[in-house]
Amino acid sequence: MNNYNKHPQFSAVIFDLDGLVLDTEPVYFRAWKQAASMMGYELSDEFCFSLSGLHFQDVKQKLLMHCGTDFNLQRFNQYSGQYWREHVEQQGIPVKKGFLNCLEQLKSKGIPFCLATNSYRENAKESLELAGLGHVFSIIICRDQIKQGKPEPDIFLAAAKALSTPVKQCLVLEDSMIGIQAAVKAGAISAYIPSIISLSPETNDLAAFQYVDLDQIAKIIKTSSLAIV
Numbered sequence: 001m002n003n004y005n006k007h008p009q010f011s012a013v014i015f016d017l018d019g020l021v022l023d024t025e026p027v028y029f030r031a032w033k034q035a036a037s038m039m040g041y042e043l044s045d046e047f048c049f050s051l052s053g054l055h056f057q058d059v060k061q062k063l064l065m066h067c068g069t070d071f072n073l074q075r076f077n078q079y080s081g082q083y084w085r086e087h088v089e090q091q092g093i094p095v096k097k098g099f100l101n102c103l104e105q106l107k108s109k110g111i112p113f114c115l116a117t118n119s120y121r122e123n124a125k126e127s128l129e130l131a132g133l134g135h136v137f138s139i140i141i142c143r144d145q146i147k148q149g150k151p152e153p154d155i156f157l158a159a160a161k162a163l164s165t166p167v168k169q170c171l172v173l174e175d176s177m178i179g180i181q182a183a184v185k186a187g188a189i190s191a192y193i194p195s196i197i198s199l200s201p202e203t204n205d206l207a208a209f210q211y212v213d214l215d216q217i218a219k220i221i222k223t224s225s226l227a228i229v
Helices: 025-038 045-050 056-067 073-091 099-109 121-130 154-162 177-186 201-206 214-223
Strands: 012-015 113-116 170-174 189-192
Touching (some): 012 099, 025 045, 025 073, 056 073, 113 154, 154 170, 154 177, 170 177
Parallel strands (some): 012 113, 012 170, 170 189
């Protein structure tokens, strides 16, 4: 249940990547829809949003369930990847509102932070470079470093260990249902910041906190005292 009138007490912050730090999802959605259209299929905005935060293997399974087992995943990946790369190489990847403000406050307070994403390390690092954030995270925990991805807790448990902070004192910032599920399973402090619009009342109910954007998190960091570990 959301604690609307309270602020979390934490000793470290764990960021998700897509839809939280980087505004990647609109481009992903356009790439998926265009690729599907070229193949004679149609993907709705709602279906694309349901893929938010999923590991690539899970995305493939949902596509096959939605489009049929004869859906050509190789061709879909080729078309969507080509569109995505053309777009980001021309325009880069925008950073989500409030992230740089959060970063400034975390550094000024000396609060440790890291990135924990369902993406493979190679893809995560490329996206950060394209967004001009290649130097920001000294600790990055990715899908290929752990046994199970989100919604299982492995990524956040590994992130807490890398931060040398008990997971119960880590504030996890997530924009998707599976990310919040993973944070809750890990025993972390979960904060839900919807990436586009809130399509999941269940996520609101599951998360300990909910915020509009990272600027709100920055204000909390600015006025916070470190939790006692």
